[in-house]
Amino acid sequence: MTASSAEAPSPPRWRLVAKVESHAIVTTLNADLEVEHVESRPLDSWWHGGIDGDDARWVWSDTNRWYPRALGAEVAISRCYDLRLGHAILRDSALVRDATPVRAATQWETVADEPAVAAAPALFEWDAPVATGIPDDPDEVLAEFVRQKQAVRASTDPARLRLLLAAESAGALLATEMNAAGLPWDRAAHESLLEDLLGPRPTPGELPAKVSALAATVREALGDASASLDSQPKLLRSLHRVGIPAESTNRWELGEYDHPVIAPLIAYKKLTRLMSANGWAWLDEWAANGRFRPVYVPGGVVTGRWASSGGGALQIPRHLRRAVRADPGWRLVVADVAQLEPRILAAMASDEALAAAARDRDLYEGIVASGVVNSRQEAKIAVLGAMYGATTGDSGRLVPALRRAYPRAMGLVDAAAATGEQGGVVSTWLGRSSPGASTGWRDVQAAAALPDATEADRTRARRSARDRGRFTRNFVVQGTAAEWALAWLADLRRRLASLPPVDEAASAPRSGPVFARRAHLAFFLHDEIIVHTPAAHADAVANHVRQAADAAARLLFGDFAIDFPLDLRIADDAAKD
DNA sequence: AATAATTGCGCG
DNA sequence: AAAGCGCGCAATTATT
Numbered sequence: 205m206t207a208s209s210a211e212a213p214s215p216p217r218w219r220l221v222a223k224v225e226s227h228a229i230v231t232t233l234n235a236d237l238e239v240e241h242v243e244s245r246p247l248d249s250w251w252h253g254g255i256d257g258d259d260a261r262w263v264w265s266d267t268n269r270w271y272p273r274a275l276g277a278e279v280a281i282s283r284c285y286d287l288r289l290g291h292a293i294l295r296d297s298a299l300v301r302d303a304t305p306v307r308a309a310t311q312w313e314t315v316a317d318e319p320a321v322a323a324a325p326a327l328f329e330w331d332a333p334v335a336t337g338i339p340d341d342p343d344e345v346l347a348e349f350v351r352q353k354q355a356v357r358a359s360t361d362p363a364r365l366r367l368l369l370a371a372e373s374a375g376a377l378l379a380t381e382m383n384a385a386g387l388p389w390d391r392a393a394h395e396s397l398l399e400d401l402l403g404p405r406p407t408p409g410e411l412p413a414k415v416s417a418l419a420a421t422v423r424e425a426l427g428d429a430s431a432s433l434d435s436q437p438k439l440l441r442s443l444h445r446v447g448i449p450a451e452s453t454n455r456w457e458l459g460e461y462d463h464p465v466i467a468p469l470i471a472y473k474k475l476t477r478l479m480s481a482n483g484w485a486w487l488d489e490w491a492a493n494g495r496f497r498p499v500y501v502p503g504g505v506v507t508g509r510w511a512s513s514g515g516g517a518l519q520i521p522r523h524l525r526r527a528v529r530a531d532p533g534w535r536l537v538v539a540d541v542a543q544l545e546p547r548i549l550a551a552m553a554s555d556e557a558l559a560a561a562a563r564d565r566d567l568y569e570g571i572v573a574s575g576v577v578n579s580r581q582e583a584k585i586a587v588l589g590a591m592y593g594a595t596t597g598d599s600g601r602l603v604p605a606l607r608r609a610y611p612r613a614m615g616l617v618d619a620a621a622a623t624g625e626q627g628g629v630v631s632t633w634l635g636r637s638s639p640g641a642s643t644g645w646r647d648v649q650a651a652a653a654l655p656d657a658t659e660a661d662r663t664r665a666r667r668s669a670r671d672r673g674r675f676t677r678n679f680v681v682q683g684t685a686a687e688w689a690l691a692w693l694a695d696l697r698r699r700l701a702s703l704p705p706v707d708e709a710a711s712a713p714r715s716g717p718v719f720a721r722r723a724h725l726a727f728f729l730h731d732e733i734i735v736h737t738p739a740a741h742a743d744a745v746a747n748h749v750r751q752a753a754d755a756a757a758r759l760l761f762g763d764f765a766i767d768f769p770l771d772l773r774i775a776d777d778a779a780k781d
Numbered sequence: 782a783a784t785a786a787t788t789g790c791g792c793g
Numbered sequence: 794a795a796a797g798c799g800c801g802c803a804a805t806t807a808t809t
Contacts, residue, residue, distance in 0.1 A: 435806080
C-alpha cells in the first residue's frame with residue numbers, strides 16, 4: 205500500500221478552536237486526543253500564542269469561518285483540519301466501516317442552499333448571516349473531531365483517508381489564501397481587448413458599436429429589421445423563415461448550414477457572450493484594484509474537484525488570459541499537467557502498457573507509437589471516450605482498440621461503470637466515494653423489474669442505469685485526479701512558504717496578505733496552477749512546481765512508474781497559445 | 782412579482 | 794467533425 209508511506213514523523217498535536225459567546229476557546233489535545241490545555245482568547249486574536257513553532261495542527265469547524273480573520277491580521281497558518289470537509293468525506297466513504305455516528309451528526313451537514321462560502325468582507329463578521337450553520341461550540345467541535353478520528357481509525361485504510369483529509373484541509377487553507385491574494389489582473393489589457401473586439405465601452409443600455417453592426421448584418425440577412433437575436437425561440441423561428449431548418453441555435457448546429465446569416469450570427473453570439481460574461485461589468489465587479497478574486501469552493505464537486513462561486517472563476521476564456529499580468533518586478537509561473545486523467549488511470553490500474561505510452565512524452569503520441577490507433581486526434585478521442593463512456597460516434601468506435609491494448613486500465617473504468625449501473629458505490633484512490641443511488645433512481649429500476657412493467661419502463665431503467673454508469677466510470681478517474689492535484693498544491697504551498705519574502709524596501713509587495721510578499725499560488729484550475737513570484741525566485745519556483753508534481757505522484761502511487769510531465773512557462777502574462 | 786426551468790457556452 | 798464526464802453563469806421563457 206503505497207499511500208501509507210507518508211506517516212507523520214512525530215505524533216501530531218491538535219489545537220481545537222471554537223467559540224463561546226464573544227470568546228474563542230482553544231483546546232490543546234495530545235496525539236491520543238486527550239485534553240492537555242484549555243484557554244480562552246479574544247475572538248479577534250484567537251491565533252495568538254500560535255502554533256507555527258510547534259507541530260500542532262489547528263482543528264476548526266470551517267476554514268471559511270476561522271481563517272479569514274487570521275489572514276486579515278497577516279497571520280498565515282500552515283496546517284489545519286477542517287471538520288466540515290472531513291465530515292462530508294467520511295459520511296460517504298466506503299472505506300469507513302461504520303459511518304453511523306458521523307451520519308447521525310447531521311448538524312455538520314452543509315445545507316445546500318446555504319452557501320458555505322460568501323463574499324470575503326462579510327467573512328470577518330462573526331454574526332453576519334454568512335454563518336454556515338456548522339457548530340462552533342467547543343464540546344461539539346471536540347465530539348465531531350473524535351467521531352471523525354474514530355471513523356478513520358476503524359476504516360479499511362486509515363492511511364489513505366488521513367492523506368485525503370489532510371489534502372482536503374490544505375486545499376481549504378489555500379482556497380482562502382488565493383482569494384485573499386487574488387490573481388494579478390491588468391485592467392488596461394482587458395479593456396483594450398474588449399475595445400478591439402467589441403468597440404468602445406458604450407453607455408449603459410447601449411450595445412457596443414461592433415456588436416450592433418453585426419446585429420444589423422444578421423437582421424439584414426434574415427430580412428427582418430426587428431428580428432430578436434437574443435431569444436432562442438424567436439431566433440429559431442426567424443431562421444426557419446429564411447429556410448434554415450435548424451432544431452437548435454447552438455453554434456455547431458448553425459455551422460452545419462450554408463447561408464449568409466450563419467457567419468455573422470455566430471460572430472454575434474461570440475461577442476455578446478464575451479460582453480455579458482467578461483465585459484466591462486465583470487471587470488468592475490470582479491477585477492477591481494488589479495486583482496481577480498475568485499471564490500473557490502473546495503470539495504464543491506461530488507468528485508472532489510473544486511467548484512467556484514461568483515465571477516465565473518473557473519470559466520475565464522482562454523483569450524482573456526493575457527490580462528493576467530505579473531506585478532512589476534514579479535513573474536508568473538504557469539504550469540499545467542499534460543493529460544492528467546489518463547495518467548491517473550494508468551497508475552490506478554497499474555497498467556504498465558499505458559504508463560509506458562505516457563512516459564516522457566505526450567500520452568496520445570505514445571498511443572499512436574504503440575500502433576493502437578492511427579493519429580493523435582484518434583488517440584485523444586478514444587481516451588476521452590473511454591473515460592467518459594462514449595458508445596457511439598467516432599469515439600465509441602475507437603474505444604474497443606483501446607480495450608485490447610490496455611485491458612487493465614479499461615478494466616478499471618469498465619468495472620466502475622458496471623458498479624454504477626447496478627446502483628453501487630465507487631471510490632477514488634484515497635477513498636472519496638460516490639453518492640449512493642437516489643431513491644428516484646432505485647424506483648425506476650424497481651419499476652422495470654416488475655412483471656407488469658412496460659417496454660417504456662425497461663427502456664427508461666436501462667437509460668438511467670447507463671447514465672449512472674457513465675458517472676461512476678468518470679468519478680474514479682476525475683476524483684483521483686483531483687486528489688493528485690490537491691497533493692501537488694499542498695506540497696507546493698509548503699515549499700513556497702520556505703522561500704524568503706521580498707525586501708519590502710526594494711520591491712513592490714503592495715498591500716496584501718503576508719504570504720503574498722513571497723512567491724505564492726494565485727490560481728488553480730483542476731490541473732493547472734499560476735504562481736505569482738518575485739522575478740528573482742522564478743526559476744526556484746519552477747523547480748519547486750516540478751518537484752511538487754513528482755512528490756504528489758510518489759505520495760499517491762509510490763513506486764509505480766508513472767510520470768506527470770508539466771507544461772511550464774515563466775512569463776509576465778498567462779496568455780495561452 | 783418572484784422562482785424555476787431551459788438554452789447556450791465558457792472552463793477542465 | 795462530434796456526444797460522452799464534471800461544473801457556473803447569463804438571458805430568456807415558463808410557472809406559480
